[in-house]
Amino acid sequence: MPPRDPASHDELRDAQGRVREPWQRFFELARADATELDRRVGMIAQQIHDDGVTHNVYGEDGSSPRPWSLELLPLLIQPADWAAIERGVVQRAALLNAMMADAYGAQRLLHEGLLPPALLFRHPGYLRPLYGVVPAEGLFLHIAAFDLARGPDGAWSVLSQRTQGPSGLGYVLHNRLNVSRLFPDAFRELRVQHIASSYRRLLDTVESLACEAAGGGSPRVALLTPGPYNETYFEHAYLARYLGLPLVEGGDLTMRDDRLFLKTVEGLEPVHGLLRRLDDDYCDPLELRPDSTLGVPGLLQAVRAGSVVMANALGSGFLESPGVQGFLPAICERLLGEPLAMATLPSWWCGEPAAWDAVRGQLDGKMLRSTFPRGVGRAADDPRGSAERDVRRARIAADPEAWTVQSELRLSQAPLWSDGACRPRPAMLRVYVIADGQGRWHALPGGMTRVATRLSSNVSMQQGGSSLDTWVMTDGAVDTFSMLREHLRVDDIAARRRPVASRTAENLFWLGRYTERSEQLLRLAKATLSLTDADSDAPAPVLEALSALAQRTGLAPQGVPSLTQSGHVFERAVLAALHDGQGAYSIAFNLQALSRTAGALRERLSPEHWRLIRALAEDFEQPFRAAGNGLPSIAQVMPALDRLGVQLAAITGAQTDRMTRDHGWRLLTVGRLLERLISVVGHLRSLLDGGALGSAAGIDLLLELFDSTITFRARYQRHEDLLALTDLLVLDEANPRAFACVLRRLRTEVGKLPGERGSIDALLALLPLQGAGITLDEIREMDDEQLRERLLLLADRLAEGAARLSDEIGQRYFAHAEGDGRVQRV
Numbered sequence: 001m002p003p004r005d006p007a008s009h010d011e012l013r014d015a016q017g018r019v020r021e022p023w024q025r026f027f028e029l030a031r032a033d034a035t036e037l038d039r040r041v042g043m044i045a046q047q048i049h050d051d052g053v054t055h056n057v058y059g060e061d062g063s064s065p066r067p068w069s070l071e072l073l074p075l076l077i078q079p080a081d082w083a084a085i086e087r088g089v090v091q092r093a094a095l096l097n098a099m100m101a102d103a104y105g106a107q108r109l110l111h112e113g114l115l116p117p118a119l120l121f122r123h124p125g126y127l128r129p130l131y132g133v134v135p136a137e138g139l140f141l142h143i144a145a146f147d148l149a150r151g152p153d154g155a156w157s158v159l160s161q162r163t164q165g166p167s168g169l170g171y172v173l174h175n176r177l178n179v180s181r182l183f184p185d186a187f188r189e190l191r192v193q194h195i196a197s198s199y200r201r202l203l204d205t206v207e208s209l210a211c212e213a214a215g216g217g218s219p220r221v222a223l224l225t226p227g228p229y230n231e232t233y234f235e236h237a238y239l240a241r242y243l244g245l246p247l248v249e250g251g252d253l254t255m256r257d258d259r260l261f262l263k264t265v266e267g268l269e270p271v272h273g274l275l276r277r278l279d280d281d282y283c284d285p286l287e288l289r290p291d292s293t294l295g296v297p298g299l300l301q302a303v304r305a306g307s308v309v310m311a312n313a314l315g316s317g318f319l320e321s322p323g324v325q326g327f328l329p330a331i332c333e334r335l336l337g338e339p340l341a342m343a344t345l346p347s348w349w350c351g352e353p354a355a356w357d358a359v360r361g362q363l364d365g366k367m368l369r370s371t372f373p374r375g376v377g378r379a380a381d382d383p384r385g386s387a388e389r390d391v392r393r394a395r396i397a398a399d400p401e402a403w404t405v406q407s408e409l410r411l412s413q414a415p416l417w418s419d420g421a422c423r424p425r426p427a428m429l430r431v432y433v434i435a436d437g438q439g440r441w442h443a444l445p446g447g448m449t450r451v452a453t454r455l456s457s458n459v460s461m462q463q464g465g466s467s468l469d470t471w472v473m474t475d476g477a478v479d480t481f482s483m484l485r486e487h488l489r490v491d492d493i494a495a496r497r498r499p500v501a502s503r504t505a506e507n508l509f510w511l512g513r514y515t516e517r518s519e520q521l522l523r524l525a526k527a528t529l530s531l532t533d534a535d536s537d538a539p540a541p542v543l544e545a546l547s548a549l550a551q552r553t554g555l556a557p558q559g560v561p562s563l564t565q566s567g568h569v570f571e572r573a574v575l576a577a578l579h580d581g582q583g584a585y586s587i588a589f590n591l592q593a594l595s596r597t598a599g600a601l602r603e604r605l606s607p608e609h610w611r612l613i614r615a616l617a618e619d620f621e622q623p624f625r626a627a628g629n630g631l632p633s634i635a636q637v638m639p640a641l642d643r644l645g646v647q648l649a650a651i652t653g654a655q656t657d658r659m660t661r662d663h664g665w666r667l668l669t670v671g672r673l674l675e676r677l678i679s680v681v682g683h684l685r686s687l688l689d690g691g692a693l694g695s696a697a698g699i700d701l702l703l704e705l706f707d708s709t710i711t712f713r714a715r716y717q718r719h720e721d722l723l724a725l726t727d728l729l730v731l732d733e734a735n736p737r738a739f740a741c742v743l744r745r746l747r748t749e750v751g752k753l754p755g756e757r758g759s760i761d762a763l764l765a766l767l768p769l770q771g772a773g774i775t776l777d778e779i780r781e782m783d784d785e786q787l788r789e790r791l792l793l794l795a796d797r798l799a800e801g802a803a804r805l806s807d808e809i810g811q812r813y814f815a816h817a818e819g820d821g822r823v824q825r826v
Contacts, residue, residue, distance in 0.1 A: 001422050009150050009412035010424060011075060022076045022190065022473065023415075029186035034420040040182050041072045041417060047178055052602075052610050053171075053238075055461055056231040068171065068234070069466035072417045074179055075427065075449040076190070079475045085148065085156055085431060086443040088342025093144045093433040093441040095328065096163060096319050098335040100140035104131050104315065114331050118351050118401045119324055123372055125164070125280060125317015129287050133304050135313045136209040139435055142275075142311035143169075143202060148342075148429045150412035157343045157409060158325075159428065163316035165277045168430055168448040170235025171467065173199070173242060176446065179469035192471040193445035197481035198434055202275070202311075203243050205437040210273035210309040220499075221273035221309075222248045222262065226282065226294045228600045231462070236277050237602035244498075245275065247603045250283075252501045255298035258305040263502040265663045265813045266754040273309040280314045322404040323349040323371040345409060351401030359405045363392055367406045411459070414451055414468060426452045428459045429470065445472040445479075500664040506814040507600050508664045512671030514594040515655065518616075519648045520679040521587050524555055525578060526641050527704045529634050532563065532571040538697040540564050545690030546701065549683065550574065554585020575631045579624045587644075591617040604664065609654045616647055666749050667813065673746045677802045680706060680737055684729065685795040688788055696720055702729070706737045722784050726791065730772050739798065740772035750805075755812070763808055766801045773797065 004010050004017050012023050019027075032040065045067075053068040077085070102109050103126065109115040120126050145166030147159045176195060180187045203221070210219035223245045225236040240247035246262070253271065254261050261268035276283070282292040284299040302308045318324070326347035332340045348355040349371065359366070396403045413424035428451075432444040449468040450459040459465045500508075528550055531538060547562035547570060549555075560573040581588045598605060598613040605613075623632040623640045655672070659665045683705045692698035699720050703709040706729050716724045732738040750763050773794050779787055 002424065005413060005424065007152060008410050008424075008426075009152055009154050011150075011412055011427065012415040012422060012424065022078060025190060026076065026183070026186050029189050030183050031185070037072060037417050038420055043182065044070055044072055044178055050611055051174070051607055052234070052614055053174060054234050056229065056233065068174075069453075069461070070175055070178060071451065071466050071468050072179070072182070073415050073422075074183075074469040074471045075414050075429065077470065077472045079473055081156070082445065082472045082474075084342070088156065088158070089144075089146045089148075089431050089433050089443050090441045091332070091336070091338075091341045092146060092158065092161065093141060093435070095332050095336055095340075096144060096161065096316075097139065097141045097435075099319060099331065100313065100316055101134075101138060102335070103318070104133060104140075109331060109334070112334070114334055115324070115327055116349070116351060119321060119327075119349070119371070120318055122401060123318035123321055125315065125320065125373075127280065127288070127300075127315035129300055130303065130313075130315045135303075136212060136306070136309055137437060139205075139209065139437060140313040141316065142205055142435050144312075144433045144441075146431050146433070148431055149409050149427075150429075151409050155343065157345060159345055159409070160322065161320060162430075163312060163319045164279050165312070166432065167232045167235065167277065169199070169432060169444075170232075170237075170239035170242070172432075172444070172446060172448050172470075174235075174238060175448070175467060175469040187471070190471065191474050191478055193474045194479045194481065195444055195446045197479050198432070198442065198444035199243060200481065201436055201442060202434045203245075205435055206273045206275055206309060206311045208437050213272040213307050213309060214270070219272035220262070220270060221275060222246045222271055224248055224250070224253075224274045224276040224278050226278050228596070228602075230277070232277070233599075234602065241603045243275075246498050246501060246504075248501055249503060250278070250293070250295045252503045253296045253299075255296065255302060258301050258307055260296065260299065260302045260308045262499060263816055264499040265502060265505045265667065266499065268816075269499045271308060273311065275311045280317050283314060317373075321371055322347060322369045322406060323351070325404075325406070326355065346407040348405045349401075350396050350403045350405060353400075356396065356400055360393065363405065365408060367408055368392055368396075369404045369406055371402050371404045414449065416451060416453075416466070416468075425454070426459060427468070445474070446470045500662055500667075502814050502816065504601065504604065505664050505667045506810070507597050508604070508668040509671035509809070509814075511594065511597045511601065512655065512668040512673075513675040514590050514597060515648065515651055516672040516675035516679070517585075518587060518590045518594060519645075519652070520676070521553060521555060521585070521590060522641060522645055522648065523705055523707065524550065524553060524683075525574065525587060526638070526645075527701055528555060528574055529571070529638065529641075531701070532567055532574075532634070538701075539695050541690055542687075542692040542695060542698045542701060543567075545687050545692035545698070548690060549686040552682070552686065554589075555587075571634070572631060575634070575637060578637065579621075588617070588620065591620060604659075606654070606658065609651070609658065612647060612651050612654065616644065616651075619647070620644055663754055666752055667809070670746065670749050670753075670809065673742055673749065674802050674806055676737065677739070677742045677746065678799060680729075680739065680742070681795045681798045681802070685792060685799075688792055688795070693722060693725065699725065706735075708735060708737060711735065722787050722791075723779075726779065726787065727776070730774070730791065730794075731776060733771070738772070739794075743767055743772055743798075746805075753809075753813070759812065763805060763812075766805045766808065768798075768801075 004013050012019060014020055048067050048070060055066060055068050103120055110117055110120065141163055143166055145162040145168065148156050149159050150156050206221050207219055210221060213219065223236060223240040225233060225247055227249045237247055248262060252263055254263055260271045262271050278294055281289040283295040284297065285292040285295050286297045287300045303310060303314060325344045326349055328344060329340045332338065348359040350356040411426035411428060414427035415422040416425050427449055429447050429449050431447040433441045434444060435441050447470045449470045450461060450465050451468055452459045453464055453466050528546060531546065543563035551558055556570065556574050556577055561569050563570050577586050579588050580586045581592055595613055595617055598610060602610065620640055623636045626632065655668060683702065687693055687698055687702050693702065702725065703712050708728055712728055715728065728735055728738065730739045733740045733744050735741050747764060747767060751760060753760060774790060779790060782790065
């Protein structure tokens with residue numbers, strides 16, 4: 001272990017270098033030597049990978065998902081320390097809420113000179129359209145987060161505060177579940193306080209305040225997310241699942257008569273509360289940021305009407321400015337009548353001439369921070385390290401209001417376990433405070449501790465930092481609260497039947513389609529590569545039909561020489577196309593699309609289902625990575641295709657047998673069946689049209705594509721004629737890939753979709769009323785050529801019907817439009 005740094009507070013060791021008493025007990029109760037601790041580090045990494053916990057990092061090339069970083073050892077906080085933290089942050093939450101009430105009400109702080117007008121009116125986080133609007137019970141902040149650090153003297157200070165949509169609660173919960181299970185004895189014997197009641201309190205507060213908007217009934221509350229490309233989307237999905245809330249995006253919501261509605265497959269459902277993870281200015285493109293595609297047009301009107309509870313209320317962004325920090329002591333005395341309980345970083349807002357004069361000659365060793373978000377005024381990155389004092393002074397002089405100078409605080413050192421030893425690293429603690437709706441705030445007993453992975457690096461997760469679980473020890477009783485209520489009412493049961501949002505339904509629909517499409521492409525790829533790899537004497541019509549089918553489905557690029565023209569070139573083209581993620585119909589493209597769609601459904605899929613989908617693309621990549629810049633051989637690719645087939649079968653099983661059969665699942669099933677119908681119809685039409693079914697090789701190929709070889713041979717032995725194929729692949733309602741069976745299942749599931757009987761009948765009318773659209777009696781007197789023509793006509797009709805049905809379902813359940821594009825009435 002490195003020597004203790006005397007200039008920083010050491011969380012592990014005291015001033016004499018001795019391990020602090022709580023840590024001594026922790027390591028005694030951990031019952032693990034260095035080898036075992038190293039093993040547990042690997043267990044955490046594996047669990048994070050299995051759970052798919054990510055933190056998206058944005059760079060010049062866009063978003064790059066990376067695994068969430070969690071260290072093995074927690075941060076231990078003793079009861080006395082926590083009492084001081086709790087007292088300080090609870091007071092801060094009350095103070096910030098009072099400041100919100102004043103800023104959107106009487107504005108006494110401005111009139112009395114306690115808050116400079118520029119910090120309010122110049123800040124884009126102050127929303128003038130909401131002046132005079134008072135939220136339910138006067139509660140503006142339902143949850144607030146405070147970034148704390150312990151200085152060299154051991155005292156805690158507030159570095160910053162987050163009031164718009166504080167992030168991290170989902171990660172806090174996941175961190176706790178993972179670390180506590182690795183040290184169960186230490187967690188129990190050190191009397192670590194549980195955190196579940198804080199999550200329950202947050203949900204209860206929002207629901208109780210939303211009751212009035214719901215007319216006294218059971219309110220519907222949703223969690224608003226920017227979507228899967230947000231850096232913390234994982235925690236949004238994780239938190240929504242834990243709280244039992246629907247996860248919605250702005251596009252899922254719409255306004256009607258000053259009320260907010262969720263677009264669902266059953267129509268519009270009222271929403272009475274939003275727990276949001278979307279910054280203020282993105283929430284309403286009509287009145288706030290016009291280029292936002294993440295918000296709900298007209299949402300501010302619902303806020304003004306009081307028909308929706310926003311947690312937190314819009315318009316708190318100005319409180320996050322570092323320029324406000326220096327004015328908080330006097331504001332606290334004025335609004336709360338008491339001194340500020342927890343120190344803040346010494347701050348000088350340069351828009352105040354006296355403050356700028358006081359710090360002008362003391363910029364060395366201090367941070368220069370933007371008062372306003374980037375793009376407001378002339379604020380930009382602090383040039384320290386690459387520019388001199390004169391450059392900094394010039395920037396401030398050009399626009400003093402845009403800059404705030406703050407003292408630097410040397411962060412305390414928390415222990416990280418790495419490579420068989422404890423290593424001290426700078427740490428910062430984010431603490432969450434939650435309102436109870438009765439005028440009081442409560443600190444979540446824990447939080448998210450962020451640490452630098454190197455001594456001099458930033459603790460920010462975007463800059464490569466890591467996280468610790470935070471254990472708050474108590475001298476009192478350990479809260480054993482569970483999120484599960486002891487008693488449910490009938491109204492609670494009804495309220496907990498989550499509606500299926502239209503976006504969710506659309507993603508499920510395409511999840512089914514991408515799954516089936518990948519399976520169909522896989523079967524075609526195996527058949528094609530098997531045929532090209534063997535010493536095949538397949539006749540030319542079979543090879544030409546297969547070449548055309550491969551190009552039509554995207555398995556081979558357009559224009560490539562066919563199998564009859566150059567088998568080797570065709571083979572290499574297929575191998576290259578398999579891995580082409582840009583090809584709109586390639587296997588790689590569809591696996592990526594499947595993964596993206598599943599990523600937008602994290603709150604709906606089981607961890608096992610999600611892991612299966614994530615593993616598809618990763619495993620399929622292996623033979624292509626091993627080949628380097630070249631192409632793998634067929635012998636190298638075939639095992640990967642076989643493995644992919646097993647994985648897709650497992651995913652199909654999960655979708656079929658391990659998902660709740662609500663309308664979302666039904667649309668997933670409809671999507672899969674539509675894709676299957678389109679595929680098998682296309683396979684039969686291609687081989688019929690190319691004259692490939694006049695030979696045994698063509699029949700074998702068709703049976704392989706329909707996965708029906710065993711059944712056909714058992715039923716018909718050596719009869720290889722078109723009538724036998726028609727019976728098994730078109731008319732047999734027991735064969736899951738026959739037209740008749742797919743259509744029967746489609747009619748069943750479409751018939752159970754929500755909607756008036758007339759609209760459902762209109763959808764069903766796009767399919768044959770029964771069977772496959774032809775019968776044995778109808779084809780009894782036909783010869784092979786007549787039967788071929790009848791099957792081609794049927795294939796065209798079914799392909800057109802399937803395409804129209806897909807479009808109609810999209811309009812009706814996803815876009816909420818009638819056939820002429822008009823928005824449906826509700």
